Amino acid sequence: MLFLAGFLPAMLTGCSPLAYINGAVPADASKTDTDLAYGPSPRQRLDIYAPIDARNAPVVVFFYGGNWRTGERADYRFVGDALATHGIVTVIADYRLYPEVAYPGFLQDAALATAWTYTHIARYGGNPGKLFVAGHSAGGYIAAMLALDPRWLAGVGMQTTQLAGLIGMAGPYDFLPITGRDLRPIFHYPDTPPDSQPINHVTAAAPPALLVTGTADTTVDPVRNTGHLGQVLQGAGASVQVIRYPNVGHKLLIGSLSRPMRWRAPVLDDIVSFVASTPAPAAKPEQ
Template identity: 45%
Template sequence: MKRRNPMISHWLAPLALLFLVLSGCSSPQVVNRFAADTGYKGAVNLPYDRKLGLDLDVYYPPQASAAPVIVFFYGGRWTLRDKSEFEFVGQALASRGFVTLIPNVRKYPDVRFPEFVNDAARALRWARDNAATYGGDPDKLFVMGHSSGAHIAALLALNEEYLKKVGGSRAWLRGMIGLAGAYDFMPITAPDLRDLFGPVDRFQYSQPIFYVDGRNPPLLLIHGRNDEVLSVSNTENLARSVAKAGGPVETVIYDSLSHNMVIGALASYLRGRADVLDNIEEFVVRISKQPRSARRQLDLRATPLQQDDVDGVEAQPLPTPEPVPDSEPVTPMLLTPVPASSP
């Protein structure tokens, strides 16, 4: 049998992966196959809530010591995916010196909003309590997410009620990183999402933008204008709202990146496509070194937002957001299958 030239295989692999990601045909598990498998350690299926059967995976540099800690929540329309599909994210962040935790949270239709955010808060508590075991510094704790996972991360950073329920506060967080996130997506029209976030009079509580008060930890919001799943207006609107309230927020907006590619660019073979990982690293390292009292003004990169309604506007105090009501029992409903690139 004719042997394949390894140089050709090495050249074709990133092109094949790029095609799969751009076409929306790939699951994260496919991207995992192209991720580097050296340079980091892992501990998988660690329980953070035994009663609910919830666990997480940890990826960390072999010689980590007092390293920043990132808790990453994956996307999947609040209904799909598993932490095992995002090994490439753990590898990417560990390769830059960060202890990375990727939890599973409960999903719809087993639970409705806000139960999966409450799960995320418990995972954050576990990260804070156990980060030092893996060389992490609990005082350098960041929350990060993609798509619907960024929605969860943003709620933890903007609505302190979730962390209060687990004995904490937003003071736990050094920063939040959102990739192509769902922050301002009303009106909610899809039948499954109306059930997930319902009843109608509670829809506003599902929107991270609703909780902006200017007292958030620093935010880094990354999005692509070529996003076919979640409009870039989610990031633009949240950034403007936080800036007006006097909170620290930065944005990186790419003209050509799709919804899948914003997260796919973290994979080792695709990092040349966009500097998403570089921007995350710079933000985490810089913020980790800053005193907690340091505050930053809006800093826009890549394609600038229109700031006519930001510059020169004095920040006004906003009313204290109401706590999110506890969810009520729900009878599960059948879902229409959703595409792999759903939020």
């Protein structure tokens, strides 16, 4: 499925949708530092997009989707452009994929990338004291697990209380029992542990969350996943905002961050507003 009418020019010229939307990013829109290692594996690399005049700016670590099987950080240049040109230092991290790793290997990578960001982002103009994790689809799952399940950040010497917030974009947060055959080996079916589900880690201490989805999403059920997680967070007394965009599908949700498609839904505006209005954690992060 393409991102609707905005990709007609790409179809006519033979470009892929991602090439089309990334091609709309001006070369000098932000300061970029690419191919930075946060671990020894070839997949443990990240790119940084910073506002031209970044100084103590909020930081978003973004994880892309792809069923934990596919994805490349370079394909999400448009995400870095969108956030950096709105005052947010943005880190886009690769992580190891199946079959190189299964659950929880990609969570361990994501935690390591987040810890690297916390330690090093000040030199790129970011404020480690206002650090958000974000992701779309499988990446939304990863971000939610980092924010809600303390095991992963604890493994790299951090705490979930050091996060300013969670930005989940159409993530699968509650998907047991696993019905998709391609997902079963990734999560060790039929022995998938219940604690692999973000929904099972909600407490009142959860970081503030912005959960966004499209009502036309047929890939990740917006009611069972985004809606249910929002309800459970609210019931636990955590701070959560749920936004549903009418007639927006799974791919269009992330595509609407790109310059050609922002007219389709105010996803970027809502993310920028959430980051701006969410205070830094009350507790000073430990060094």
